[in-house]
Amino acid sequence: MKTINIADKHKLFDEAWTxxxxxxxxxxxxxxxxxxxxxxxxxxxxxxxxxxxxKGTMRMRLRDGDQIVGSGEFIIVPRGVEHCPVAESDEVHVMMVEPASTVNTGDLDDARTLTDLERI
Amino acid sequence: MKTINIADKHKLFDEAWTxxxxxxxxxxxxxxxxxxxxxxxxxxxxxxxxxxxxKGTMRMRLRDGDQIVGSGEFIIVPRGVEHCPVAESDEVHVMMVEPASTVNTGDLDDARTLTDLERI
Incomplete structure (x- = not known):
C-alpha cells in the first residue's frame, strides 16, 4: 500500500493506446x-x-456529440455507449478506472486489441 | 454524459469530511x-x-507507517485496513472512488458519520 505518483508512472512507458x-x-x-x-x-x-x-486534452467522440476533457477533468462512459477517444493535443495522459474484465477495444476486434496488460 | 471539472466541483462546497x-x-x-x-x-x-x-497534501495514517499523498498522487486502502486521513496542508482536495455501500467512517460510529450524501 504505497502512494502512486501518476506523472512518474506515465514516464515509465511511451506507447500510445496500451x-x-x-x-x-x-x-x-x-x-x-x-x-x-x-x-x-x-x-x-x-x-x-x-x-x-x-495532461493534455482529450476529445471523446460520442454519437450524440463530442465532449472535450482537459487536464483535471473526467468523463464516465456508461456501458453500451459507443465512443471513440481522440487526442486533441499531441499527447494526452489518462487515468482510467474500469472492471478488470474490460478489453480496451470493447466489442471491436482491432489490431490494437490487448488482452494481457502490463503492470507498472 | 458530461465532462466534470474537479476543481470547479470543489468550489461548490466548503465543509470538510463531507x-x-x-x-x-x-x-x-x-x-x-x-x-x-x-x-x-x-x-x-x-x-x-x-x-x-x-490539491494540497494528505497524510494517510496506517498502522504500519504513514503515507504522504500529494497533488497528482493516489493511494488505495484495501478493505479491512485501518486508516486515518489527515490534512497535512491547511486544506486538501480529494477525489475518491469506492462502492456505493461505503460509509465514510466505516466501522466507527462517529459524530461525522454520514449516511445520505449530496450529489453535486
Whole structure:
C-alpha cells in the first residue's frame, strides 16, 4: 500500500493506446495510458469506463456529440455507449478506472486489441 | 454524459469530511471531499477505497507507517485496513472512488458519520 505518483508512472512507458495497470480496487483496475491520434469506435457491453485526463486534452467522440476533457477533468462512459477517444493535443495522459474484465477495444476486434496488460 | 471539472466541483462546497457524489460507475461512486485537520481511525470491512489528491497534501495514517499523498498522487486502502486521513496542508482536495455501500467512517460510529450524501 504505497502512494502512486501518476506523472512518474506515465514516464515509465511511451506507447500510445496500451493501458498499464497501476492499482486494483473492488474488482476494478486503475490504469494509465497515453493517447496520441485517434482510437476506434467501440462500446463495452458490461462495463462503465472512467477517464481522468492528467495532461493534455482529450476529445471523446460520442454519437450524440463530442465532449472535450482537459487536464483535471473526467468523463464516465456508461456501458453500451459507443465512443471513440481522440487526442486533441499531441499527447494526452489518462487515468482510467474500469472492471478488470474490460478489453480496451470493447466489442471491436482491432489490431490494437490487448488482452494481457502490463503492470507498472 | 458530461465532462466534470474537479476543481470547479470543489468550489461548490466548503465543509470538510463531507463527500459529495459526482459520478457512478459499476456500482461504485466517484466522490469529492475537502479534508481539514484529522479524521478518525476506521476500516471498511468490504470496500477498497481509492483516494486521489488534487490539491494540497494528505497524510494517510496506517498502522504500519504513514503515507504522504500529494497533488497528482493516489493511494488505495484495501478493505479491512485501518486508516486515518489527515490534512497535512491547511486544506486538501480529494477525489475518491469506492462502492456505493461505503460509509465514510466505516466501522466507527462517529459524530461525522454520514449516511445520505449530496450529489453535486
Amino acid at each position: 493501458p498499464k495497470i497501476v492499482g486494483d480496487l473492488n474488482g476494478s483496475q486503475v490504469k494509465l495510458a497515453k493517447f496520441r491520434g485517434e482510437f476506434a469506435w467501440h462500446a463495452h457491453e458490461n462495463e462503465d469506463e472512467f477517464f481522468l485526463v492528467t | 463527500p459529495k457524489i459526482v459520478g457512478d460507475l459499476n456500482g461504485s461512486q466517484v466522490k469529492l471531499a475537502k479534508f481539514r485537520g484529522e479524521f478518525a481511525w476506521h476500516a471498511h470491512e468490504n470496500e477498497d477505497e481509492f483516494f486521489l489528491v488534487t
